[in-house]
Amino acid sequence: MTHDHDLVLRPTAAQTEAALNPPAGRNGGDLVVETLAGLGATTVFGLPGQHALGMFDALRRSDLRYVGLRVENNAGFAADAYGRITGEAAPLLLSTGPGALMSLAALQEAAAASAPVLAIGSQVPAAGLGGGRHGYLHELRDQQASFRDIVKSVHTVRTPSQIPSAIAAAWQSALTAPHGPVWVEIPQDVLLAETTLPVVTALDATPDEVVPRPELTAVAAHLLAHAERPAIIAGGGVVRADASGKLLALAERLNAPVVTTFGGKGAFPWEHPLSLQSWLEDRHTTDFLEDADVLLVVGSGLGELSSNYHTFAPRGRVIQIEADAGKLESNHPALGIHADARLALTALLETAEPRPDRGDAERVRTVLAAVRDRIDAQQLTLEQQLLADIRAALPDDAPSFWDMTILAYWAWSAFDARRPNTMHSAQGAGGLGYGFPAALGAAAAEPGRPVLAVSGDGGAMYSLAELATAKQYGLDVTWLIVDDGGYGILREYMNDAFGEATGTELARPDFTALAESFGVPAVRTSPDALREDLAKALSTPGPSVVVLPAVLRMFAPTHL
16 A cells, blocks of 8 residues: 555655755845746746845746836736646846736736636735734735735745745645636845745646536537527636637537637637537527527636527526536536536537437528628728738747737627637727737747737827837847727727717827837828738847827627
8 A cells, every 4th residue: 555655755855965066146036036937937937126136136046037117017917828828937126115016907807718817926924924014015905805815826935945935835826717817925134035945946837627516518419419499608708728729629529619718729629610609699509599499618618708698598408518617607507517617618529419410500500601791781991901911921830919908809709810829809808008018928938930919099098108028038029009098998988988088098108219219110000001010020130110100990899
């Protein structure tokens, strides 16, 4: 009989010698970076601050690559994108108080989109913890409280020896499905304290598996195989779980039409005969999904955008696979299966019998034709042409990051992502300023591959400082800025609702001149020249900016 303690690996003589004689001059910050390296991290993002200097000093004694941004929130967006692209936990190093709080909007987006971000923030000296008013610089009564409602888990360190275990626990939490941001905080004096602890080596922080219950997948497989009109909604959980291949195999076995949510773009081939694409904000698609007698929802909570603004009312049986237990049946009664999307789809593939084709592809063609007729009747050719030009200029495997702007709203429904995990936006939390700094994080994740960022002029103003970051690190990001002189989508919303817009018009800079002042090449383009200018920028190494003056319109909603 083997006991757990029998499996503990005994150190070699060399390892024992190294542990007994650790290098001199190390501090708590070294334990942080050693732990990150031991967990497999290679790149960290952040912005230094007085209380966090112990961590930043330790970086020069490590092999970790540091990418420093100019605003903490942008550093959070960059880490978010790095986590989405690589599937690894992205370390984010922050200082106390204002520096920490500046990251909250980015961490909210990471939470909404299930992006694994490992945020490590400093704290006031340990003697100041506990809510007393000591008057330390950056002091908050309860810094954790600001993060607790956003992140998956909070981890507090009070001594150097606690650092490796706390960071390993946070790493495991961030990468257990559903992925998400976590928060670790370490007091300034703990980071600066000299340590004679052995150098941290490899740690085991293997994520927990969220495995489906077999009796539930057996029922789901039976319902789907015997459905008259099955349909599938594929959400971001399919992309995060790298389960697109499983989804395709199951859809083809069941002859089940598939629509992807905006967070699930690329989870299913756009031109596949069973693809309903992503037209969720269209009543034709909503009607089709409501008519399904068995609806499989994978990796989506059927939130506001995925339910056509909560007008979706399914009439058939709903099966919901979701790694976030809080989302199970949160909007619609269902056979709820708490599981990672990949594991659940694998179980369905093992048990579901093939379902004969009952004209399902023809039903899909009918819906898509009705959607096209509705859009074409609105004479929005400019917007559709711009998306086509962007698609033509962007290599199929190049990721794109979209800010909250009219062209992105179009892209959610109408853009062919071509590959899984290549189209990302801030539609989870819906904050401005995501596109450009997120694209920088993606470029850091995979150097040498072009990355596209798309912003409006309003959202671009949130991120202008990061032109310096792009130039400093030579990141291969092309930033398309659609300049309409204001918050275009809010202008449209207010005009529709009130007959007049307030607070939406903006004075803005000459974006091309501004980019060039950072040493970043820029071009002012036009709708006719966009495809060529964008393709040229994307094929040129290093950062670039393409400015498109244009006033765009949204297609008419169907949920009102």
